[in-house]
Amino acid sequence: MTEHLRLREGVHWREAEGRVIALDLPGGLYLTVNRSGSVLWPMLQEGATRDELVNRLAAEFDLPPERASTDVDAWLAALDAQHLLERVE
Amino acid sequence: MQDSRAAAFGFRVEGLAPTPWLAVVGGESLPRLDARNAPGEGAEIVQPGVAHLALPELRALGRVALHAAAIVVDEVAWALIGTRKTGKSTLAYACHRAGLTILTEDVLVLEGMRAFAGPRCLDLRVAVERAEIVRDERHRVTLPPAPAEAPLAGVVYLRWEDEVRPALHPLDPGERLTRLADGARGDAPWRGDIELLEVAALPGYELCRSQSGRVEDAAAVLLAELSARQA
Numbered sequence: 242m243t244e245h246l247r248l249r250e251g252v253h254w255r256e257a258e259g260r261v262i263a264l265d266l267p268g269g270l271y272l273t274v275n276r277s278g279s280v281l282w283p284m285l286q287e288g289a290t291r292d293e294l295v296n297r298l299a300a301e302f303d304l305p306p307e308r309a310s311t312d313v314d315a316w317l318a319a320l321d322a323q324h325l326l327e328r329v330e
Numbered sequence: 331m332q333d334s335r336a337a338a339f340g341f342r343v344e345g346l347a348p349t350p351w352l353a354v355v356g357g358e359s360l361p362r363l364d365a366r367n368a369p370g371e372g373a374e375i376v377q378p379g380v381a382h383l384a385l386p387e388l389r390a391l392g393r394v395a396l397h398a399a400a401i402v403v404d405e406v407a408w409a410l411i412g413t414r415k416t417g418k419s420t421l422a423y424a425c426h427r428a429g430l431t432i433l434t435e436d437v438l439v440l441e442g443m444r445a446f447a448g449p450r451c452l453d454l455r456v457a458v459e460r461a462e463i464v465r466d467e468r469h470r471v472t473l474p475p476a477p478a479e480a481p482l483a484g485v486v487y488l489r490w491e492d493e494v495r496p497a498l499h500p501l502d503p504g505e506r507l508t509r510l511a512d513g514a515r516g517d518a519p520w521r522g523d524i525e526l527l528e529v530a531a532l533p534g535y536e537l538c539r540s541q542s543g544r545v546e547d548a549a550a551v552l553l554a555e556l557s558a559r560q561a
Binding site for chain 2: 254258
């Protein structure tokens with residue numbers, strides 16, 4: 242089974258002018274997401290695999306796969322540090 | 331837009347029997363909130379600051395409140411948000427003098443993105459024409475009636491800057507959220523509100539002006555720019 246990443250329950254967000262702003266209600270934390278993260282964030286609403294995120298980032302910004310992979314891993318690590326993600330099979 | 335003289339003297343609260351009003355009553359000695367009396371039937375606003383009394387009640391009813399003034403430009407409301415002594419009330423007064431409707435001066439109550447009218451007076455630190463001097467040496471200006479509510483179009487954040495002409499600059503969504511969250515910090519009922527996200531998603535601008543400049547000039551820039559952006 243492939244692991245899907247999605248936003249934890251209680252994370253609310255809105256998109257404005259191409260940028261995502263969010264509130265982690267359980268943590269009482271407001272967040273602003275950078276422009277590349279804002280492209281990926283909606284995919285985490287329903288759930289996405291790491292590879293899907295990498296492919297989307299590479300396509301959106303015309304990045305080499307290795308660079309996109311590194312950037313996605315760093316971004317997911319930052320979200321994990323804030324306990325914003327859950328993993329489902 | 332519904333026009334209601336009475337709305338200007340209390341908070342209109344839908345679904346609250348037997349009247350939809352939450353009024354401040356009791357005079358200066360013991361102000362309290364009263365849902366029984368419609369405004370004009372013994373209700374009065376003691377001072378704009380007493381609107382803060384309503385916050386827990388409003389929160390329980392699913393409404394949120396921001397520490398903000400609000401003006402009406404072309405039938406929509408714009409919140410004016412600034413930290414203490416950023417000239418919020420004085421700017422509101424200048425807008426009033428320029429012929430605009432002041433929806434509220436100190437506490438902006440929202441239901442969804444609908445903004446409700448607040449107390450019908452402005453308390454200023456500086457002396458102005460036709461003002462009544464009230465306690466704490468404030469100068470109170472009575473405001474004319476306002477619409478009961480208006481859709482919130484966006485937020486203007488106030489900031490002092492040395493030696494600049496008044497100017498309105500757009501803020502990105504992240505900066506808007508940061509300023510809203512900072513403004514709510516330390517005030518528990520306002521923290522963690524999903525509604526702040528909604529407000530931050532609306533257009534937001536920073537009004538920079540100099541403390542040595544004329545507030546009338548800042549109001550003129552504000553009105554011209556907001557009208558142009560809505561057109």
